[in-house]
Amino acid sequence: MKLNYDEGAKIIKALADPNRLKIIDILSCGEMCACDILEHFDFTQPTLSHHMKVLMDCNIVECRKEGLWSYYSLNISNCNKLILFLMNLITDTDECICKDKSKCKC
């Protein structure tokens, strides 16, 4: 599966916040429940809930419910796909938009 600009931008937008980057860093060690994640931050519980929703909407983070708790974890495969997308983007490949002679003279 190859991401297009819109799909890529949606995921990147989800990462484009220092607090959400920190959440991803925290989850890189393994799954963690919301209340434990919240301890690392100064904002309120609904704000964390909002951030987790943003990360889940783009499938970078997943959730497992157990009793009262929600355990969050990274979807590493999708994280890797995003990084691959970025590496493709900055690399001069044959499929690059630049090679479309119909629109570009380069």
Next chain:
Amino acid sequence: MKLNYDEGAKIIKALADPNRLKIIDILSCGEMCACDILEHFDFTQPTLSHHMKVLMDCNIVECRKEGLWSYYSLNISNCNKLILFLMNLITDTDECICKDKSKCKC
């Protein structure tokens, strides 16, 4: 140099737009002047100028002036640093925030 969450988020925010992703894709083949970049888009010249400013403010893109023309190019080294930042973020490394026992029980 290691990026922190704020620095990382600033760069990622600059990429968090489908049009700017396309600009980066276009520049991955080499430098190009603004008017040639603009041909790939439907928006106006001031809008492109705005997008280029955003990309330059976070040092992902550089500009070389020659007469009337502004030639833009990727700063590949900084692009790579961003990708490295993301790879570190999603990887369970020793420097991970999780290992800070003072705040986290994981």
Next chain:
DNA sequence: TCAGTATATTGATATTTATCTATATATAAT
């Protein structure tokens, strides 16, 4: 010097978003 061209800046507007308080939901324990 004047006209034309490439790009940047300004100011305005509509949309998005990060955050909060208040409240709802759902589960667990007594």
Next chain:
DNA sequence: ATTATATATAGATAAATATCAATATACTGA
């Protein structure tokens, strides 16, 4: 049943931002 706890949702607000039209700047060529 009632109370407590973990999380989600709703609604409001302030800040950020993508875009445009209009204008400014700066260089080129006649």
